[in-house]
Amino acid sequence: MLPYGLVTIEDRVARLLTELPPNPQFPTQGATLFVDLARRQVRQAYTPRRIIETFLAGRGANMFYLYRLLDESLDPIDPSVPLIFGSGVLTGIVPSAARGNATSWSPESGVLMDSNAGDYFPSFLKMNGIDHLVIYGRADAWTVLWLGDGQVEFRDATPYLGLDNIDMRDRIATDLGGTWTRDLAMANITRAGENQVLTSAIMAGPKACYARGGPGAKMGSLKMKAIVVQGQTHDFETAQPYKQYNKEIATKLLNTSVVKNALRTMGTPFLYRPSRVLGAMGTKNNQETTWTDRLDAENITPYRPGMAGCFRCPVNCRPLNQLNDDQADRYGRGDGPEYVTLGKFGPNVGIDQVEPVIRLNNICNDLGLDTASTGSAIAWAMELYQRGIVSKSDTGGLELTWGDAELVERLLFAMSHREGFGNVLADSTRAIERGHYPTEARKYCMAVKGLMQSDPHDARILKAFALGLAVSTRGMDHLRNRVTLEINARINDDPGFKAKLYGGPVSAQPNNYETKERAVRVCENIYGVGDAVGMCRFTTKLFNSPSLPGLEEFSSQIANVTGLEFDADVLDRIGLNIMGVERLINHRLGVRRSDDTLPDRWFDEEITVGAYKTEKIDRQEFDAMLSRFYAISGLSDEGVPAEAWRQELELVLSGPA
Amino acid sequence: MSITVRLPTTLQTSGQDSLTITEPVENIAELVRVLRRQLPGFPAQWDDSMLNFSVNDEVVLHRAEERVLASGDVVEIILALSGGTPVPRSAC
Structure with a gap:
């Protein structure tokens, strides 16, 4: 289908530009730049008020642009499929709101990419006056897009080809001048992105990255090596004073115990222990669900020289690492690991020591690989090898043995270069479709909608977690809707408080299917809004704590910063709208109800350890829970907005007749 | 009566990673009352709802206070995946 009868991306952009206002619609709004890499053209407009009022900015308005510009008759890596960056309404303005999204059609999963x-x-x-970048067209030659002082330049990237993240950051800082964290920022790909490895990320820092769904491969397909932003940080001219309320938000963040006692001191690796003790730590591609205490966060402490943080975030939750004093050891120090990496390169591949996990983390950061999908792709291959579905003749003689850290290291480089068996791993969940694995391999692929599971938590016990992973619009990912508080006994045992959190009763039993859909719905809405304002998930209400900033605080600060009035109920509706448009996009990409599901293993195999031994997902109960989720979400039986709501959304998205 | 209580780092203020409770306690609710008296820092973190318990390596995720304890049990206090607000309950 070619939307609006417009054949080319240039036509669609031209049509869209006629509808967009040429000036900011509220204080602090940044422009949307439409960047045609093939023609080296840049055009500018602003997101209309009706879109802001329906989806906000960041992830929300990104969906508007993708909805309007996507031609689903193409392929995800076709240069006419745009790659869209968006910063949130409050990004760079509010403490812990330092986030933005990269959106497209995922080359890895084949569904929505939104990272x-x-x-x-x-x-x-945002500080350079840009809220969104809509990038399309394949450059004739590898390009660095440079932004600064209100200017956009297309610069030659040839000198940077073949550089991974560490060298790329060194070279750019040397060549262009400036200091990271002060007046220089960059989103770049590595060799993995150049080679269109489907688990490749767009790096946004030493470790931070747009990771999920193969953004690096998408950016590589456009022959764009990096986007560099230069300029001094500054304050924003806002509708009303906002700094006093910022102080309140910062105080709230720092007084929250999970921030104070865990995130600021250990970072996310503290999450490993509760999952493993629960018997919910994905181990050996989720064949098992518990693993050694040697990977508990306390054992990483000796290698943690300090913590780092994002722009103007008081939390500083990113653990740094140092394995040794050898400056020649390229991977002897770095940033991380986070809990996801610890799980994916620890239990999931059978490694039981922290040192190799830290080293593999540092390698992934340099190679620009999404540790979630990369670790999962390796674990999947290891299980296929264990079962004899692949053999040494398929792996080029490699023995894919659980726990072999040296092997995993070799595989990472092979993936990045698409060499040997690395070329198979580089195709991630598409390995069957591309003829690398037989179809029986699908049974052991821990993915939903073509995306490997984001985190190591095995969700056979916690049914709200399971539902969230099944309905997440970008595939199997906990950051879209996880009802994390399900794992807190004190909250489970207080029905009144729990009902207040989710707007109605939610079962106390974490392994009960009843009413869990309500909690997933509430979380999906608030997290969607969080992404649209730019707030970090870790510091958004309900993800790590009930007392972190949520819709009320977003409402107040949006009003102060932009002058736009959205009460909490309106913001909640905006969160729902974001999910709605994402489902409309996915429907165009062929996603149906049957795709809102879970890996076979979780339906067929029981947990064998811990207090919830014998737990698994019951197909009938799951299907009923999914139906209830659709009903309270206003979705049809096929999982798209029901007719009246769909028409409303399409009217807003399609713009003036 | 002897119950071993393993502590998370956030409660290891005296350098010990565990303590032994010898007072008679029938369940976690009673254990919490003892820990409130004996363990510095515990009341604040408990009231802030960022702690879970496991008993003999089995995490208790609901009806936690009713969980019966017996002499010889090993109770572990685990940082929860969440937490950060006083739960409005009067018990414990």
């Missing part, structure tokens, strides 16, 4: 990153790049975009 979120922090560090400094999204905030620097």
Whole structure:
């Protein structure tokens, strides 16, 4: 289908530009730049008020642009499919709101690609007066897009070809001048992106990256090596004073115990222990669900010289690492690991020591690989090898043995270069479709909608987690809607408080299917709004704590910053709208109800350890829970907005007749 | 009566990673009352709802206070995946 009868991306952009206002619609709004890499043209407009009022900015308005410009008759890596960056309404302005999204059609999953990153790049975009970048067309030669002082330049990227993240950041800082975190920020790809590895990320810092769905491969397909933003940080001219309320938000963040006692001291690796003790730590591609205490966060402490953070974030939750004093050891120090990486390169591939996990983390950061999909692709291959579905003749003689850290290291480089068996791993969930694996391999692929599971938590026990992973619009990912508080006994045992959090009763039993859909709905809405304002997930209400900033605080600060009035109920509706348009996009890409599901293993195999031994997902109960989720979300039986709501959304999205 | 309580780093203020409770306690609710008295820092973190319990390596995720304890049990206090607000309950 060619939307609006317009054949080319140039036609669609031209049509869209006629509808967009040429001036800001509210204080602090940045421009949308339409960047045609093939023609080296840049055009500018602003997101209309009706879109802001329906979806906000960041992830929300990104969906508007994708909806209007996507031609689903093409292929995800076709240069006419745009890559869209968006910063949130409050990105760079509010403490812990340092995030932005990169959106497209995922080359990895084949469904919506929407990936979120922090560090400094999204905030620097916003400070340079840019809310969205819509990039399309394949450059004739590898290009660095340079932004600064209100200018856009297309610069030669040839000198940077073949550079991975560490060298790329060194070279850019040397060549262009400036200091990271002060007046220089960048989103770049590595060799993995150049080679269109489907698990490749767009790096936004030493570790921070737009990771999920193969953004690096998408950017590589456009022959764009990097986007560099230069300029001094500054304050924004806002509708009303906002700094006093910023102080209140910062105080709230820092007084929250999970921030104070865990995130600021250990970072996210503290999450490993509760999952493993629960018997919910994905191990050996989720064949098992618990693993050694040697990977508990306390064992990483000796290698943690300090913590780092994103732009103007007081939390500083990013653990740094140092394995040794050898400056010649390229991977002897770095940034991370986060809990996801710890799980994916620890239990998931059978590694039981922290040192190799830290080293593999540092390698992934340099190679620009999404640790979630990369670790999962390797674990999947290891299980296929264990089962004899692939053999040494398929792997080029490699023995894919659980726990072999040296092997995993070799595989990472092979993936990045698409060499040997690395070329198979580089195709991630598409390995069957591309003829690398037989179809029986699908049974062991821990993915939903073509995207490997984001985090290591095995969700056979916690049914709200399971539903969230099934309905997430970008595939199997916990950051879209996880009802994390399900794992807190004190909250589970207080029905009144729990009902207040979710706007109605939610079962106390974490392994019960009843009423969990309500909690997933509420979380999906608030997290969607969080992405649209630019707030970090870790510091958004309900993800790590009930007392972190949520819709009320977003409402107040949006009013202060922009002058736009959205009460909490309106913001909640905006969160729902974001999910709605994402489902409309996915429907165009062929997603149906049957895709809102889980890996076979979770339906067929029981948990064998811990207090919830014998737990698995019951197909009938799951299907009923999914139906209830659709009903309370206003979705049809096929999982798209029901007719009246669909018409409303399409009217807003399609713009003036 | 002897119950071993393993502590998370956030409660290891005296350098010990565990303590032994010898007072008679029938369940977690009673254990919490003892820990409130004996363990510095515990009341604030408990009231802030960022702690879970496991008993003999099995995490208790609901009806936690009713969980019966017996002499010889090993109870572990685990940082929850969440937490950060006083839960408005009067018990414990």
